[in-house]
Amino acid sequence: MAFRIAAVTLAAALISTPVLSEKVIEKVDPVIVGQSESSPSGGMTADMLYEFLLAEIASQRNQGEVAAEAYAELARETRDPRIAQRAVEVALANRDGGMGLAVKATNLWLELEPNSIPAQQTLIALLLTTGKISEAVNPVQRLLAAQPDNAGRVFLQLAGLMTRYPDKPAVLILMKDLASSYQTLPEARFATAQAAKLAEQPELALSESKAALQLRPDWELAAQLHGEVLSKSAPQRAIKFYREFLAKHPQSREIRTNLARDLANEKDFAGARKEFQFLITAAPNTAEYHLALGILSMEMKDYSAAEKHLTRTLQLNFRDPDVVRTYLGQLNEDQKRYTEAIGWYRQVEEGDGYFASHVRVAFLMAKQGDLKGGRAYLSSVRTASPEQKSLLVIADAQLLRDAKQYEAALDVLSQGLKSQPDSLELLYDRAMTAEKLDRMDMLEADLRKVMVLKPDYAQAYNALGYTFAERNIRLTEGLELIEKANLLEPEDAAILDSMGWIQYRIGNLDKSLDFLRRALAMRPDPEIAAHLAEVLLARGQRGEAKTVSEKALHDNPDNEALLAVVKKLELH
Secondary structure, three states, X not given: OHHHHHHHHHHHHOOOOOOOOHHHHHHHHHXXXXXXXXXXXXXXXXXXXXXXXXXXXXXXXXXXXXXXHHHHHHHHHHOXXXXXXXXXXXXXXXXXXXXXXXXXXXXXXXHHOOOOHHHHHHHHHHHHHOOOHHHHHXXXXXXXXXXXXXXXXXHHHHHHHHOOOOXXXXXXXXXXXXXXXXXXXXXXXXXXXXXXXXXXXXXXXXXXXXXXXXXXXXXXXXXXXXXXXXXXXXXXXXXXXXXXXXXXXXXXXXXXXXXXXHHHHOOOHHHHHHHHHHHHHHOOOOHHHHHXXXXXXXXXXXXXXXXXXXXXXXXXXXXXXXXXXXXXXXXXXXXXXXXXXXXXXXXXXXXXXXXXXXXXXXXXXXXXXXXXXXXXXXXXXXXXXXXXXXXXXXXXXXXXXXXXXXXXXXXXXXXXXXXXXXXXXXXXXXXXXXXXXXXXXXHHHHHHHHHHHOOOOHHHHHHHHHHHHHHOOOHHHHHHHHHHHHHHOOOOHHHHHHHHHHHHHOOOHHHHHHHHHHHHHHOOOHHHHHHHHHHHHHOOOHHHHHHHHHHHXXXXXXXXXXXXXXXXXXXX
16 A cells, blocks of 8 residues: 555665654553553554554654654554544644645544544634635534534634635625524624624624624623724724723723724824723733833824833833834934934834834934935945835935935936836936926926836826926826826825816816815825915915915924915015
8 A cells, every 4th residue: 555655665764763762652652552442452563553653753754744644544443533633633734735634634533533522623624724614514513513512612713713714705604504593692693793794794793793792791802893893984983882882891901902093093192092091000011002102192292201101112022122113213303302313213123114214314314414424324224125225215315305416316316227227216206306407308208107117106197297287387288197196096185286286277266275175184284285375365365375374384384385475475
């Protein structure tokens, strides 16, 4: 037979092995020498013992397939379910083809020990993992029938397993079918709710999770699921639900955390901070709570509290200290404490924040007057992708633009394009730099190339159209370009601003006002505010124009566009 050929080959390779390891001997004793209730009497023959040792040594030498097949054959010969179980374990440890072997071995295990709950659970897990969901129905039903008092745990295990199954509608059909006989079991309703959530049937998910909570009102897991489904479509309803649950169960940390998260997503930073302060009172040494309080305090510009909580997060050995160091860098930068910010950014060693943090070091060095040092530092920053290489070139050009060295910035970008001629980012950035030098030929050529390389790149159409609007030239063509951009990204504030500005140029003041108001509501940008104030002034609404410009000027006192509008207002 096939196994014996493989085993003999392996045996020949092991002739020089002087002594069996102690680990192998330890495994022989309980499995072979000991007798189980379901194993045959009489022990093993010498041939069986030899096969067992070969299988165990194959396993130790990472010959997984050989070992699994050897154990399976040994189980058939000995009729010992424990050896079949060992075959399953070895098969699962074998990465290449292990699942198929594991299913076969588990079926053998069940053949030898039909009432084994672990064997039934293993088979179900394997069938679901290998995508054989229809074949899992009968084993699940048998498991539920065999363990009526443990049905709740079975449903929870199924819910966990099925989250990884790709065909979510099929999972929902199966779960509804299995749960139909267990409608008074909260875990069955919960499992159906979770399957409905994954299958993107929110109404069913809500009704089933609500039913689970009616059966078990204090169940935090069901409350989490219910709230999470609500959060996707109706965050305010989720917030209301969480508050009602917490009124009855104030010690529920997960629900309070979810409430705080939703409040933060709705920009209620004070409300979110209040919830985390409640949590930190109960668990003062939880690093995640301190991190959340630090970030929320930064959003509220309570820098003292932010620094205290972020520093405490580091002291508590937060799992990703570089994230905290990045926030501490931002915190100090926001307060114009550039030396301290540089110190924190430099400590970011790896991960997603490494690149951005070290680029910020270069910018802060330049901001402090060391442009040469900043550019030199930038050249030392590690890149992990072609995109980051492009961004490094763009950052270098930005340092030069900030110093009003536009020709040098253009040269840096042109040099970068020699090695990456089709980089959308470099082409777009060179176009924007060319505009500063009145190089309209280069600006248009680069943006047109971007449009060819990526026809759905809305910002390229917007940039060229806005340039025409700003210079008050080729307005019909500019309008077409901005309309194309708006069609691609209808909710982009910059594109709405461009649309408002070109409508102003062609004399459609009412349309212009509508677009600019929408743009400013979406993003309080000083350039948008300057455009809106200018249009309001053109419509004779001097009072509102003054209010808009002064409000924006308060946060952006050096913005040239706003200062120009204010000067116009003073002349009217």
